[in-house]
Amino acid sequence: MGLGLLAACDQAPRVQRAVDDCEAELVSLRVEVVSAEGAHIRGATVTGTNVTSNVSITGVTDERGVTTAINESLAPSPVRVVATAGAKVSPAQQVEWLCDSCNCRPEPATVQLRLNP
Secondary structure, X not given: OHHHHHHHHHOOOXXXXXXXXXXXXXXXXXXXXXXXXXXXXOOOEEEEEEOOOOOEEEEEOOOXXXXXXXXXXXXXXXXXXXXXXXXXXOOOEEEEEEEOOOOEEEEOOEEEEEOOO
């Protein structure tokens, strides 16, 4: 009788689940940090702060001077992005987030922050 029940379960109707077109990973802003002379800065600290809630995310640049730590979890309000390396600080740039029913995307998608001399 146990085998009969298993066979019956195999022929049970199946429910088709809707395909989720939303991205599972958070969309990130690409931030590149360069010196006043244009050299890529490894180990710079980049902070993105939501201008409405004051919530922030901080990341550190890799060997190419890039971080993608700032992501759509700070959206939908504008995000102020600034970089520091030692005593050098970049001017802040503002990034807008364009949101649909699934994700928010940064506008612009890439920001270059130049450290003050």
